[in-house]
Amino acid sequence: MSQEHLSQIPILYEDNHLLGIVKPVNIPTQADVSGDPDLLSLLKDDIKVRFNKPGNVYLGLVHRLDRPVGGAMIFAKTSKAASRLSEAVRSRSFRKVYAAVVHGQMPAPRGTLRDMLLKDPKTNTVSVVNKGTPGAKEAVLDYEVLGTTGAFSLIRVELHTGRSHQIRVQMNQAGCPLYGDQKYGSRVNKPGQQIALWSVIASFPHPVTKEDVKLVSLPPAEHPWSLWNEAIYNRLKSE
Template identity: 70%
Template sequence: MAQHESQNGLPSVEILFEDNHLLGIVKPVNIPVQEDATGDLDLLNILKEDVKLRYNKPGNVYMGLVHRLDRPVGGAMVFAKTSKSASRLSESVRSRSFRKIYLTVVHGTLPSSQGRLTDTLLKDEKSNTVSVVRKGTPGGKEAILDYTVLGTSGGFSLLKVDLLTGRSHQIRVQLSSKGCPLYGDQKYGASVNKPGQQIALWSVLVGFPHPTTKEDIQLISLPPQSHPWNLWPQELQKQAVR
């Protein structure tokens, strides 16, 4: 792992893996993955500039976006450094050989210690919100996740979530619809969260076959040891990536 100090005013980003084909990093919280309506500095441009500076590259740097994390979410991510790698990683996503595992802290408890949630989700582009709708609803997309309850404490539950589809706001919406909104989620849990709280959702593992060597790559990042994550020992959190 390498922590790069900011260059030219750029935020520092921790590197988990890098070769000629891939760049695996820890996404900082509250930075958009790509340019959005806010005009705030985004991760894609930060990484392009970082590679340009570190390798003294002239002209434009290629950086392919393969998967996304919501702006307030942090953790492991992978980017493609070539178009061929981007294409092969995208195929891994489509064929579901691309694994995405998260840790999250939710309010309340789920009815069982582990299970699968399958819902149909519909996105409202105007309000940038997603809702659970009836199967067969026009524009609705199937959303599937597996969860395991790793622990409970003080009215909260620590969950491992294995994301099987990659829908917008999927984990947040599906768990909120079951009465367990994420800690700090203002959009889907405003009634139980306070403004200013950081959402407790972290990408702890991204796994996929390397686009050229086919080697199994696993990028791992554990959440910061601040509230509410520190309600459980890090050893327990590590069970999510074993």
């Protein structure tokens, strides 16, 4: 992604302490084995250019989005802000709300999913395991079905834990794999489909002023998101 393309990344919020943006899909949040340009490095370069900063630019990664996932994301521009935001994540005063399109219908219009998840770093995959499994961590999310059409459902998800691949794994475990998810839903998805998972809301107390900050980003109005009308679509960002 060139500097020209970087300028097209919408900035949702910015001050001396924070940078909130809309993460583009299919770009890694931070450098990985692919060697592809990553969001953290690109944003650092952008700050360096925009503010004419000499030397290294600090930008702290507070939370992550999987490479194929887009949407609202916050970065810290100071180490103090990074530390306080990380504490907000740990204390669960950092809210994360996502939109997902899944295959099939959920067992209830709304509910809570609790699973024990175990990550295999060798394959970068996560599986649901029995309680008491060494290394397993509890994953909790609330969901609400906003609409169903044909073979798909539009789901609003609020995360209470931030486990790797959590929504993807838990929805698949519930029998409703995400549209386009090649890793956990290959039996129902076609190669090349874009995963339908989007970070809609990231809200938290400002690390310095303590005022509430709320970043909001709606998914692009294209298939499969466009299967629902605008009124349902806009309910994704409602409280």
